[in-house]
Each structure stands twice: as structure tokens, then as C-alpha cells.
Amino acid sequence: MAQTTPELEPGGAIVETPPTTTSYDLHESTEAAEHGSSGLPQFEFGYWPGQIFWLLIVFVILYVILSKLFLPRVGGAIEARAAKIEGDLADARSARDEAERQSAAAAAELAQARARAQKTAADAKAAAKAEAETRNAAEEAKLHERLAAAEAGIQAGREKAMSNVRSLAAETAEAIVEKLSGQAPTRAEVDAAIARNAA
Amino acid sequence: MADPMHQFEIQQVLELPAVAGFDLSITNSALWMIIAAASVTLFFAAASAKAAVVPGRLQSVGEMLYELIHNLTDSIIGHEGKKYFPFVFTLFAFILAMNLLGMVPYFFTSTSQLAVTATLGVLVIAVVIAVGFARNGLGFFKLFVPSGVPFFVLPLVVVIEVISFLVRPVTLALRLFGNMVGGHVVLKVFGGFVVSLGALGALGIVGALVTLSGTVAITALEFMVAFLQAFVFAVLACVYLNDVVNLHSH
Numbered sequence: 001m002a003q004t005t006p007e008l009e010p011g012g013a014i015v016e017t018p019p020t021t022t023s024y025d026l027h028e029s030t031e032a033a034e035h036g037s038s039g040l041p042q043f044e045f046g047y048w049p050g051q052i053f054w055l056l057i058v059f060v061i062l063y064v065i066l067s068k069l070f071l072p073r074v075g076g077a078i079e080a081r082a083a084k085i086e087g088d089l090a091d092a093r094s095a096r097d098e099a100e101r102q103s104a105a106a107a108a109e110l111a112q113a114r115a116r117a118q119k120t121a122a123d124a125k126a127a128a129k130a131e132a133e134t135r136n137a138a139e140e141a142k143l144h145e146r147l148a149a150a151e152a153g154i155q156a157g158r159e160k161a162m163s164n165v166r167s168l169a170a171e172t173a174e175a176i177v178e179k180l181s182g183q184a185p186t187r188a189e190v191d192a193a194i195a196r197n198a199a
Numbered sequence: 200m201a202d203p204m205h206q207f208e209i210q211q212v213l214e215l216p217a218v219a220g221f222d223l224s225i226t227n228s229a230l231w232m233i234i235a236a237a238s239v240t241l242f243f244a245a246a247s248a249k250a251a252v253v254p255g256r257l258q259s260v261g262e263m264l265y266e267l268i269h270n271l272t273d274s275i276i277g278h279e280g281k282k283y284f285p286f287v288f289t290l291f292a293f294i295l296a297m298n299l300l301g302m303v304p305y306f307f308t309s310t311s312q313l314a315v316t317a318t319l320g321v322l323v324i325a326v327v328i329a330v331g332f333a334r335n336g337l338g339f340f341k342l343f344v345p346s347g348v349p350f351f352v353l354p355l356v357v358v359i360e361v362i363s364f365l366v367r368p369v370t371l372a373l374r375l376f377g378n379m380v381g382g383h384v385v386l387k388v389f390g391g392f393v394v395s396l397g398a399l400g401a402l403g404i405v406g407a408l409v410t411l412s413g414t415v416a417i418t419a420l421e422f423m424v425a426f427l428q429a430f431v432f433a434v435l436a437c438v439y440l441n442d443v444v445n446l447h448s449h
Binding site: 039040041042043044046047048049050051052053054055056058059061062063065066067070071073074075076077078080081084 | 204207208209223224225226228229232233235236239240243244246247250251252254258262269284286288289292293309311312313314315318319322376
């Protein structure tokens with residue numbers, strides 16, 4: 001593909017006005033006079049075939065070396081890099097997703113633990129309150145009991161005192177009546193009189 | 200002042216026996232083609248030696264050139280461009296190497312030889328014609344018959360198309376040749392001015408400094424031209440290939 005056909009070479013047609021001299025002579029002559037009409041060294045057509053020939057040879061060799069050896073290597077490195085970046089990005093993306101999932105799980109666990117702890121605390125508080133209430137109730141009952149016993153004691157004391165007072169009054173009344181009338185009343189009469197007055 | 204044309208003179212390096220009356224001796228022009236091709240080979244051997252995922256400097260430059268031309272064939276020729284990429288890349292790298300080597304003082308610029316640029320131009324057109332016939336057969340000639348042209352101007356258009364096609368290798372050859380020769384002549388002439396003005400005393404030295412800075416600027420410009428002309432050659436090769444690769448879409 002990369003060759004010209006001979007008739008396409010520009011030198012081919014032109015060299016028909018051939019450098020009949022050897023190239024060595026041609027080189028000598030360039031120093032002094034000019035071959036081409038313009039005087040430019042580029043128009044010394046005697047040197048064209050050699051340049052065209054070597055250019056095509058060098059170009060084909062360079063083409064083969066580059067297309068078979070170096071360009072695939074450079075292109076391969078570029079593609080490998082693109083693939084690596086792509087793979088790394090995918091890895092990073094999946095790692096991020098994994099981390100997000102784990103953090104969500106951790107948050108859920110934390111919330112659960114907090115709820116559990118709150119429930120335990122509430123339970124403990126309720127239990128303590130209940131215990132305190134029962135203890136209070138027991139204490140109160142005991143106090144009531146003691147109060148009742150004390151009241152009963154006081155009541156008993158008062159009754160006893162009252163009966164003492166009554167007997168004292170009877171004796172006093174007896175003595176007063178004996179002294180006034182000179183005749184001692186019977187105990188039954190006195191009691192009846194006192195009961196009548198006390199009523 | 201030194202003859203500015205002297206730098207383009209062909210000299211024999213290795214005499215070889217003539218073949219069929221043609222002198223195929225290796226001249227300085229051929230020698231520098233070989234050096235250019237060897238430089239390209241060595242450069243890419245070094246640039247692609249490691250093929251590392253994280254490229255070094257040399258590999259980066261190699262990949263930049265690769266992608267430059269790859270994008271070119273891809274964008275101009277399209278999907279089919281992959282097949283012609285090695286050809287276009289060889290053209291580009293070879294011309295670029297010859298142009299850049301020519302920028303080194305005392306080195307010979309093979310692309311300043313019309314024989315070289317004309318051969319490259321004809322080579323491109325020969326490949327275009329070969330690809331055209333291989334892909335389209337005789338349909339290749341549709342290249343010269345644009346669709347949608349009224350029949351009474353068609354003959355005229357066909358003549359114009361044929362001429363424009365035939366002129367392509369000429370313009371390819373002359374553009375590269377003219378740029379290289381022109382740049383080198385200008386550099387040589389300015390360089391000569393620096394020397395001859397510098398010999399004229401105090402005022403001359405001032406003039407020489409001005410000319411010297413001009414020479415430096417032109418040298419930078421010529422480096423750009425060396426690259427640009429290789430690139431333009433590759434672009435046009437792609438455009439011409441596209442004409443025959445995607446003939447049906449004309």
C-alpha cells in the first residue's frame with residue numbers, strides 16, 4: 001500500500017535528461033557552476049533518483065517498525081492505563097457502596113442499642129419506684145399499727161382513770177352522805193346515784 | 200556573507216554503483232533521512248520501553264504525539280481511520296524528525312529538498328488513489344463528480360475537481376519545501392547580517408544586536424514551523440484519505 005508505482009515517481013520522468021556524468025563529477029560541478037536553470041541546489045535533478053529511492057526505502061522500513069512494534073506498544077500502554085483507571089474507579093465505587101452499607105448497618109445497630117438501653121433504664125426506674133412504694137406502704141402500715149396501739153393504750157388508761165375517778169367519787173359521796181346524815185348509804189345506792197348524775 | 204543556498208547543496212556520502220542509469224548513491228540528504236528515521240525509532244524504543252501506567256517524561260511525549268495523530272485520524276476519517284493511523288503517524292513522525300534535525304546548526308534538512316517533499320506528496324496521493332480503488336473500485340471516479348450539481352455545469356465542475364486533485368501532491372510538496380527552504384534562508388541571511396554588521400564598529404554592533412534578537416525570534420518561529428508543517432502534512436493526508444474512505448457521504 002505504501003509504495004508508489006514507478007511511473008508515479010516524479011524523478012522518473014525528469015531523469016530522462018540524464019546526468020551522463022557520474023555523480024562524483026556532478027558534485028564537483030555544483031561547486032562552480034549550476035546544473036538547474038534556477039541555480040537552486042534542489043533542482044539538480046541528477047541527485048533526485050537517489051533521494052527518492054532512499055526516501056521510499058527508509059519510509060517503508062520506518063512504517064513497518066512503527067506500525068508493527070512501537071505504535072501498538074504506545075497504544076497498548078494508553079489503553080492499559082484507561083482500563084486501569086476504569087477498574088480502579090469501579091473498585092473505589094464498590095468500596096464506597098460497601099462503606100455506606102456498613103455505616104448504615106452500624107447506625108441501625110446503634111439506634112437499636114440506644115433503644116434497648118433506654119428501655120432498660122426505664123424498666124429499672126419503674127422497678128425502683130415500685131419497690132420504694134411498697135416499702136413506703138409497709139412503713140406506713142407499721143406506723144398506723146403503732147399509732148393504733150398507742151391510741152388503744154391511751155384509751156385503756158383513760159377508762160381505768162375514769163373508773164378510779166368513779167370509785168373515788170363513790171367513796172367521797174359515801175363519806176359525805178355518812179357525815180351529813182350519819183348513816184352510811186349502801187354501795188349500790190351510791191353507784192346508782194353516780195350513774196344517774198354522770199348520765 | 201556566506202551563500203545562503205550553500206546549506207542545501209547535495210553532497211555524496213557513500214558512492215554506490217548506478218542502477219539502470221540512476222545514481223542511487225547515499226547523499227547527505229539520504230543520510231539525514233536515515234538519521235531522522237533512526238531518531239524516530241530510538242525515541243519510540245525509549246518512550247515505549249517501560250509502557251508504565253504512570254508515564255515518565257519520555258513516555259508522556261511519545262503518548263502525546265500518538266494521541267495527537269490518533270485524534271486526527273479519528274476525527275477526520277472517523278472509525279475507519281484506525282487503519283490509516285500508522286501511515287499518517289509515520290508521515291508525521293518522519294517529517295517532524297527531518298524538520299527538527301534541520302534546526303540543529305550544521306545538520307542537513309532533508310525536507311528542504313524538493314525531491315523529498317515531492318516524493319512524500321506523491322506517496323500520499325498514491326496511497327489515496329490505491330485506497331480509493333481498493334475500497335470503491337471504479338466508484339473512485341465519483342470523487343470527481345459531486346452530487347447536487349446541475350448537469351449543465353457538471354463538466355466544468357468535473358474538470359475543476361480533477362485539476363484540484365492533481366494539484367494536491369504539488370501543493371503538499373511545495374508547502375513543506377517552501378517553508379523549510381524559506382526559514383533556513385532567512386535564518387542564514389539574518390545570521391550573516393549579524394556578522395557583517397558587527398564588523399562595522401560601534402553603531403554596527405547595535406544593529407547586529409537588533410538583528411541577533413531577530414534571529415533568535417526567527418529560530419523560535421522556525422521550531423514552530425518545523426512542527427506545524429509536519430502536522431499540516433498529516434492533517435492533509437487525513438483529509439485526502441477521508442475523501443476516498445468515506446466516498447459515499449460526498
